[in-house]
Amino acid sequence: MSKDVAIIGVGQSAFVRGYQGSIRELAFEAFREAMQDAGISKSDIDASIICSAPEYDSQRSPSGIIAEYLGLNPQPTFAVETVCSSSTTGLRAGYAMVKSGLHDIIVVLGFQKMSEISSADSQERMGRGGDIMWESPFGSMMPAYYAMHACAHFDKYGSTEKDLAMIRVKAAKYGTINEKAVYRKEVSLEDALNAPYVSSPLKRFDCCANADGASCIIIANKDRAKDICPKPVWFMGLGSATASMTLTNRDTLYGIACARKAAQEAYAMAGVTPQDIDVAEVHDCFTIAELLAYEALGFAEPGKGVELIREGQTYIGGKIPVNVDGGLLSKGHPIGATGGSQVRTIVLQLRDEAGGMQVPGAEIGLIHNIGGVGVYGNVIILGR
Amino acid sequence: MGFEKFGRKSFASQTKVESFVEYLAKGELSGTQCKSCGKQYFPPRADCAECLGNEMDWFKIEGTGNLVSFTKAGFAPTGFEADVPYTLALADFNGIKVFGRLDSSIPKEEVSVGMALQINILNLPDGQLSYEFVKS
Ligand SMILES: [Zn+2]
Numbered sequence: 001m002s003k004d005v006a007i008i009g010v011g012q013s014a015f016v017r018g019y020q021g022s023i024r025e026l027a028f029e030a031f032r033e034a035m036q037d038a039g040i041s042k043s044d045i046d047a048s049i050i051c052s053a054p055e056y057d058s059q060r061s062p063s064g065i066i067a068e069y070l071g072l073n074p075q076p077t078f079a080v081e082t083v084c085s086s087s088t089t090g091l092r093a094g095y096a097m098v099k100s101g102l103h104d105i106i107v108v109l110g111f112q113k114m115s116e117i118s119s120a121d122s123q124e125r126m127g128r129g130g131d132i133m134w135e136s137p138f139g140s141m142m143p144a145y146y147a148m149h150a151c152a153h154f155d156k157y158g159s160t161e162k163d164l165a166m167i168r169v170k171a172a173k174y175g176t177i178n179e180k181a182v183y184r185k186e187v188s189l190e191d192a193l194n195a196p197y198v199s200s201p202l203k204r205f206d207c208c209a210n211a212d213g214a215s216c217i218i219i220a221n222k223d224r225a226k227d228i229c230p231k232p233v234w235f236m237g238l239g240s241a242t243a244s245m246t247l248t249n250r251d252t253l254y255g256i257a258c259a260r261k262a263a264q265e266a267y268a269m270a271g272v273t274p275q276d277i278d279v280a281e282v283h284d285c286f287t288i289a290e291l292l293a294y295e296a297l298g299f300a301e302p303g304k305g306v307e308l309i310r311e312g313q314t315y316i317g318g319k320i321p322v323n324v325d326g327g328l329l330s331k332g333h334p335i336g337a338t339g340g341s342q343v344r345t346i347v348l349q350l351r352d353e354a355g356g357m358q359v360p361g362a363e364i365g366l367i368h369n370i371g372g373v374g375v376y377g378n379v380i381i382l383g384r
Numbered sequence: 385m386g387f388e389k390f391g392r393k394s395f396a397s398q399t400k401v402e403s404f405v406e407y408l409a410k411g412e413l414s415g416t417q418c419k420s421c422g423k424q425y426f427p428p429r430a431d432c433a434e435c436l437g438n439e440m441d442w443f444k445i446e447g448t449g450n451l452v453s454f455t456k457a458g459f460a461p462t463g464f465e466a467d468v469p470y471t472l473a474l475a476d477f478n479g480i481k482v483f484g485r486l487d488s489s490i491p492k493e494e495v496s497v498g499m500a501l502q503i504n505i506l507n508l509p510d511g512q513l514s515y516e517f518v519k520s
Contacts, residue, residue, distance in 0.1 A: 127461030137391020
């Protein structure tokens with residue numbers, strides 16, 4: 001692996017239901033932790049990249065106010081948005097800027113205060129998450145889109161509602177030990193299976209919770225990383241792809257094409273295979289999304305992902321531990337902060353600092369972060 | 385006729401393919417086909433992403449299609465609350481995929497992936513135009 005760009009600091013606020021503060025204060029919580037982790041001062045930082053889905057923000061152009069509050073003037077700053085994958089897209093932009101030599105050290109800050117807008121506003125915006133010309137006029141929404149992928153997967157491969165419930169049980173088990181998660185209770189298989197439908201076949205426990213939160217990742221070039229950081233975590237591979245937002249323009253619904261392509265790119269760049277991954281964080285905004293990720297990432301053949309959860313292979317001690325920090329299902333999903341939180345978890349794993357969630361001896365980790373319902377896909381492979 | 389006439393609730397009023405609504409009023413669900421390269425589009429488009437052409441013919445989607453996937457929504461975005469529960473569906477008409485709703489009067493046990501469907505144009509009470517999939 002070429003050790004050119006490293007992660008030298010990670011931070012995350014607690015993910016909570018209704019954050020009692022402003023977006024700049026929320027962002028600062030993650031920034032402070034990442035800066036203390038990296039052991040650097042603001043004069044070491046060359047640029048900031050601010051990631052959020054602006055539909056939730058009252059503040060126009062939030063990167064301006066956030067860079068100011070972090071103390072990062074006069075360094076350049078800009079915003080990146082790919083909805084739920086905004087902060088891994090920001091990381092990709094940051095990687096390129098460091099790798100090119102344009103900057104030495106960059107802060108990638110993701111945040112979302114989803115409680116900033118009223119629940120009426122949120123209900124109104126919910127309908128505009130898909131193609132507003134051709135799908136929204138029917139009353140479409142995010143859970144329905146993922147539910148349609150689940151329906152197609154069930155029909156094609158024989159996966160079941162029970163398989164999805166088992167994914168939630170796993171997420172809930174690890175959520176109990178993640179002190180930054182919004183949902184920290186166990187969920188039994190019966191509870192998951194008996195919950196009301198949100199959009200069939202997805203039920204209440206198949207869906208992650210909205211949350212407010214922030215994440216911060218600090219990256220540096222080789223020389224600075226080796227100079228500053230006792231345990232740098234290196235970028236091995238990055239993959240990124242897109243697929244149509246309009247469902248009618250997708251070949252099939254039983255897989256996420258952009259994730260598969262992003263994974264292939266990331267594996268090729270890193271020179272590793274799915275079998276080499278020791279621990280993974282995948283985008284489980286819904287349980288079906290985790291099942292689809294097993295197959296997109298090559299942890300299982302298409303249609304065989306259910307075997308991983310049925311055999312317990314994605315728990316710690318299994319073949320490929322997945323989302324052993326509780327995932328989005330337990331942590332919550334503050335849109336712009338989510339990818340950075342996934343990256344933080346993998347960095348802690350590779351530094352052997354993940355506490356009760358630690359996968360013993362993890363050397364290579366993977367992050368799978370999806371924006372929209374399979375519209376934007378980012379896969380990042382990190383190594384120590 | 386403006387594009388805001390399309391759907392239970394409209395989010396867009398201006399498009400170069402607003403004739404879509406006129407075809408709906410005539411009882412037809414239509415897509416566009418590029419005059420230069422022949423590529424067919426549904427949803428309809430004014431511009432061809434294959435050859436960059438912008439001259440399109442309209443074609444009618446007809447015959448029997450098959451259900452690709454569906455979900456019964458248990459809650460709804462603003463403006464659709466009165467319709468809950470409703471079933472969203474994707475159907476395939478000889479390679480042309482169409483997103484819409486499934487006729488809510490079809491008994492649940494009769495709904496399955498692959499079932500044969502036809503398109504039914506809807507004139508809603510408030511004057512809006514839409515379409516749904518009905519059993520073939
Ligand atoms: Zn053409």
